[in-house]
Structures are given as C-alpha cells and as structure tokens.
Amino acid sequence: MLREGYPARTVRPTGRRTHEECSSGSTGRPFCVQEDAYTAGWYRASFMLALQWSGWGIGDPQLQMGMTLQRSRGRKAKDLLLRCHYVSAYDLRDAALDAHLERIDRSELRHVWGYPGAVYFLARRAAETGWCRELDAVVTWGDTLFPHFRKTIEAAFRTRVFDTYGCAEGMQISAQCGHSGLYHVHDLDVVVEYLDDDGEAVVSSNPGNLIVTRLHPGPMPLIRYRVGDVGVAGEPGCGCGRGFSTMDSIRGRETDVVVTPSGNRLIVHFFTGVLEHFPEIDTFQVTQERPDAILLRIVPGRGFDDRIRERAAVELTEKGADLRIEVETVDEIPPTPAGKRRFIVNRLPSSRS
Numbered sequence: 482m483l484r485e486g487y488p489a490r491t492v493r494p495t496g497r498r499t500h501e502e503c504s505s506g507s508t509g510r511p512f513c514v515q516e517d518a519y520t521a522g523w524y525r526a527s528f529m530l531a532l533q534w535s536g537w538g539i540g541d542p543q544l545q546m547g548m549t550l551q552r553s554r555g556r557k558a559k560d561l562l563l564r565c566h567y568v569s570a571y572d573l574r575d576a577a578l579d580a581h582l583e584r585i586d587r588s589e590l591r592h593v594w595g596y597p598g599a600v601y602f603l604a605r606r607a608a609e610t611g612w613c614r615e616l617d618a619v620v621t622w623g624d625t626l627f628p629h630f631r632k633t634i635e636a637a638f639r640t641r642v643f644d645t646y647g648c649a650e651g652m653q654i655s656a657q658c659g660h661s662g663l664y665h666v667h668d669l670d671v672v673v674e675y676l677d678d679d680g681e682a683v684v685s686s687n688p689g690n691l692i693v694t695r696l697h698p699g700p701m702p703l704i705r706y707r708v709g710d711v712g713v714a715g716e717p718g719c720g721c722g723r724g725f726s727t728m729d730s731i732r733g734r735e736t737d738v739v740v741t742p743s744g745n746r747l748i749v750h751f752f753t754g755v756l757e758h759f760p761e762i763d764t765f766q767v768t769q770e771r772p773d774a775i776l777l778r779i780v781p782g783r784g785f786d787d788r789i790r791e792r793a794a795v796e797l798t799e800k801g802a803d804l805r806i807e808v809e810t811v812d813e814i815p816p817t818p819a820g821k822r823r824f825i826v827n828r829l830p831s832s833r834s
C-alpha cells in the first residue's frame with residue numbers, strides 16, 4: 482500500500498525541504514521514501530553512535546567499501562569530514578583487493594567499514610597474501626555477517642567486527658557494542674516489535690517478523706512497518722552497561738555470491754546497486770548454475786521492454802559482471818520455503834567458499 486500510495490497518500494508537509502531516497506527496498510522491489518534533514522539527522526546520529534561503539538572517533542580515517550561511486554556533493558563533504566577513503570565494492574577481484582590493502586598500509590588506516598561480503602573477500606585476500614596489519618575495528622552493515630565471515634575478518638585483521646542493522650527505508654535499527662554478540666536497539670529513534678504471521682507478539686526468544694516504527698517520522702511516517710526480516714529479541718541488559726533494549730539475532734538477509742570467470746565476486750549489493758536504478762524492474766533474482774553464466778529473472782514493472790532488458794544486462798557487465806547474462810521475465814519470484822527473500826542463488830558446488 483505504501484508503494485501504491487506514494488507519494489500522494491503517504492507524504493505530508495513538514496515545513497522543511499524534503500528529498501527522496503529510493504532503494505531496492507526490503508523485498509527487492511523499488512521503494513521510495515521522502516525524508517527531511519531532521520529525520521535523516523536522527524538515523525545518521527544513530528549510525529555515528531554505532532561507529533563510535535566500535536572505538537572509532539571523528540578524525541580517524543577509514544576505508545569504506547561501497548556501491549555509491551557517484552559521490553554527490555553531500556557525500557563528498559561527508560567523505561572529507563569523516564576522512565573516508567571510499568572504494569568500490571563492485572570490483573572484488575584480487576588486483577582491486579590488493580590495491581585496497583596497500584591503501585590501508587599507505588594511509589595507515591585502522592578502521593574498515595562496508596558490506597560483510599566485500600570485507601570478507603578483502604580479509605581473505607589479506608590472509609592469502611600474508612598482508613599483516615592490525616586494525617582497530619571493522620564495522621559491517623547491509624547483509625548477513627555469516628559466522629565464517631566474522632571469523633575470517635577478525636583473524637586476518639586481528640580485530641573485532643561490529644555489525645550494524647538498518648533498513649534501506651532510512652532507519653538505523655540496532656548495532657553491536659562489542660561486549661557481547663547482542664545488538665542494541667536505537668531506542669531513541671525506533672521501536673521494534675516481534676510479531677508472528679497473525680500479527681500477535683511472539684514469546685520472547687522466539688523469532689518474529691520485525692516491525693519497526695520510527696519515532697521521528699518526518700515527511701513520510703513509517704508506523705509499524707514490516708521490514709521483511711525475522712529477528713529474535715535479546716535478554717534485557719548487556720555487560721557493557723548500555724541501557725538500550727537488545728536484539729539477539731537477525732535473519733532474512735542470507736544470500737549467496739556470484740563468482741565470475743575473471744575472479745570477480747558479485748555480492749548482493751552489486752546487483753541491487755545497479756538494478757535499483759531501473760524503476761521498470763519490479764524485483765529480480767540471480768541464479769548461477771554454470772561458472773560462465775548467470776540467469777537474471779526479472780519481474781517486469783511499468784515501462785519494462787526489450788530496451789530496458791538489454792540496458793540492465795549491459796550495465797551489469799560494465800560494472801564487473803563479466804560473464805554471460807541470460808535474462809528471463811517471470812510473473813513472480815517465490816520466496817524460499819521459510820518465506821525469506823533471496824536475491825542470489827548459487828548452485829555451483831564451490832560457491833560456499
């Protein structure tokens with residue numbers, strides 16, 4: 482309903498200038514929200530707080546692996562202010578990873594931030610090449626930090642990983658403090674509920690659908706918004722002494738990686754980073770069954786035609802998907818039996834490495 486009613490029935494005036502943020506949303510379908518500086522200020526403050534829990538402070542330079550290579554004026558100002566070395570997570574070939582490691586060395590960076598999948602391949606490359614430098618902390622966001630990702634990153638960089646949890650709709654929800662495995666909810670900005678499929682609250686310690694309400698709603702209030710992930714509430718209290726409520730775990734962001742013949746690794750954000758700019762694509766799924774090809778299944782939206790189909794494939798290729806891309810349009814992409822969304826399905830025997 483939020484998608485269909487946007488913006489006429491979901492946006493209200495706040496007296497502030499608003500801007501639109503569009504993303505692939507929680508289900509892979511394009512989703513746009515309107516926010517103003519006040520709303521954005523709150524989730525950015527939550528995120529800064531989470532970064533500081535990792536031991537990072539303003540003034541400490543860091544390497545960030547990301548997909549927003551077109552740095553807007555605002556993003557450039559942020560990079561400058563926070564001393565961010567922003568590098569591409571589209572290209573995760575060994576040569577690119579070596580360049581990033583060299584940059585960490587040269588600029589004496591002690592903090593690395595980014596998607597778990599991207600940082601994992603950086604850490605694996607560091608271990609393979611005997612690169613040896615101790616980092617202060619790694620902060621991750623955006624998809625699942627698998628246990629083997631954490632283990633590899635922490636061993637290679639001799640540090641701790643602080644995972645954070647937010648949603649593409651412009652909310653920072655929770656972050657790890659480093660003392661325990663718990664995620665502290667940003668209670669000052671969001672309320673988290675855990676509900677079963679009938680909308681009833683689950684008994685604590687049972688997994689429930691995450692329902693989030695933003696306390697600083699701004700131009701587009703999100704009230705009891707179903708994020709699309711499943712989470713488990715944590716026990717109250719954490720040894721670190723922070724008073725915020727806690728989450729024990731988050732599920733639903735599990736996804737595979739596509740490996741190309743030239744050795745590039747395409748994480749889920751590679752595909753969403755390209756395809757979210759195609760409003761004509763409703764949702765998609767990528768399947769790899771052969772080393773040299775992928776099948777891109779698309780649920781077409783309004784305005785989708787052969788030209789869009791071709792342009793999507795060309796852009797994926799240009800960004801680093803150097804393998805054959807077969808495109809198929811389908812009416813729907815069924816969720817997994819557990820009801821989870823899955824953007825990438827890798828059926829190659831070696832895909833778990």
Ligand SMILES: [Zn+2]
Nearest residue numbers: 658660719721
């Ligand atoms: Zn804590």
